[in-house]
Amino acid sequence: MIQITSLSKSFGNQVVLKNISATFNTGGVYGIVGENGAGKTTLFNCIAGIEAHEGQITAHHTPLKNHLGFLQTEPFFFSKITGAEYLKLLCRARHKPVVQPEQKNIFELPLNQYATTYSTGMKKKLALMAILMQENDYFILDEPFNGVDIQSNLLITAIIQKLKALGKTILISSHIFSTLHETCDEIYLLQNGSFTKRVLRADFDLLEQEMKQVFIGNKIEQLALK
Numbered sequence: 001m002i003q004i005t006s007l008s009k010s011f012g013n014q015v016v017l018k019n020i021s022a023t024f025n026t027g028g029v030y031g032i033v034g035e036n037g038a039g040k041t042t043l044f045n046c047i048a049g050i051e052a053h054e055g056q057i058t059a060h061h062t063p064l065k066n067h068l069g070f071l072q073t074e075p076f077f078f079s080k081i082t083g084a085e086y087l088k089l090l091c092r093a094r095h096k097p098v099v100q101p102e103q104k105n106i107f108e109l110p111l112n113q114y115a116t117t118y119s120t121g122m123k124k125k126l127a128l129m130a131i132l133m134q135e136n137d138y139f140i141l142d143e144p145f146n147g148v149d150i151q152s153n154l155l156i157t158a159i160i161q162k163l164k165a166l167g168k169t170i171l172i173s174s175h176i177f178s179t180l181h182e183t184c185d186e187i188y189l190l191q192n193g194s195f196t197k198r199v200l201r202a203d204f205d206l207l208e209q210e211m212k213q214v215f216i217g218n219k220i221e222q223l224a225l226k
């Protein structure tokens, strides 16, 4: 369980998160949606302890950062480290047993190559593998479906469903509604620095309809395509 209480974050004069409170339960999968620049990554960085902030973030397992697997939008890799070395390094950092990465290479990555030479999608899959091998209790997946191929999208969806069954707490941001539909128990809408909507699974279709009305509206007519 992750509990957020009165979380606020500003960059200079720009207030990005305003007094956010939420509870993310054990075994729950939570989608965070919002337009570009709404503050999703900032929220995740605060939870991961990367950004200083006002308010409190507590978790059942402490310190949270030692039990959290954070898949960032653009994972960073040191140069001259192969995929296999990266996976071993991250397992050792958490004092987890280092199994042979090749045995778990479900994304069929070239583990003997330097991670910096990987494509964008391959980097994302390697970073995901690492946080899975760490056996974390909490997962933050910032746009996990972006930039990866269809096969991997199917696999990532199945991985999230398995993590949920194992009782992990998972936060996901995505701009692709269908992927959230398949994986999430609840969706939070982040707007103007606050959660303006919390929608349960039974109402996802309604949310999609509402969002279409608000965001598409009469913009296609306005475009006057010919």
Ligand SMILES: Nc1ncnc2c1ncn2[C@@H]1O[C@H](COP(=O)(O)OP(=O)(O)OP(=O)(O)O)[C@@H](O)[C@H]1O
Pocket (backbone or CB within 6 Å): 011, 016, 034, 035, 036, 037, 038, 039, 040, 041, 042, 043
């Ligand atoms: N380090 C920073 N310094 C200054 N401003 C920042 C910093 N990080 C984020 N911001 C600003 O905070 C706002 C929220 O950014 P954030 O990356 O959290 O949005 P997001 O919802 O993740 O967007 P996207 O969907 O495009 O990934 C933006 O206006 C961004 O410019």
